[in-house]
Amino acid sequence: MAIIIKPIVTEKMTQLTDKLNRYGFRVDKNANKIEIKNAVQDMYNVTVVAVNTAVIPGKKKSRYTKGGLIKGATSDYKKAIVTLKEGEQIDFYSNI
Numbered sequence: 001m002a003i004i005i006k007p008i009v010t011e012k013m014t015q016l017t018d019k020l021n022r023y024g025f026r027v028d029k030n031a032n033k034i035e036i037k038n039a040v041q042d043m044y045n046v047t048v049v050a051v052n053t054a055v056i057p058g059k060k061k062s063r064y065t066k067g068g069l070i071k072g073a074t075s076d077y078k079k080a081i082v083t084l085k086e087g088e089q090i091d092f093y094s095n096i
Contacts, residue, residue, distance in 0.1 A: 003039040047085040
């Protein structure tokens with residue numbers, strides 16, 4: 001079971017990273033804070049100080065097509081904001 005699904009790289013998360021040394025990850029919905037902390041420390045070789053989590057509800061979507069109105073929804077997901085020890089950082093672009 002992969003706990004970390006993918007990092008969240010948005011403009012808002014980049015500002016948090018620059019100011020507060022915090023990184024965002026999309027994680028498994030069943031993972032708890034201790035599992036997330038251990039997964040980030042093992043994957044990136046950093047020291048995690050704090051982990052904050054939030055379950056983001058899905059949004060209703062609709063679009064108009066030639067065949068009529070199509071309705072649907074995006075799925076819920078869990079987001080983790082990880083605070084690292086002062087002076088440490090994660091480089092998401094090192095493998096490119």
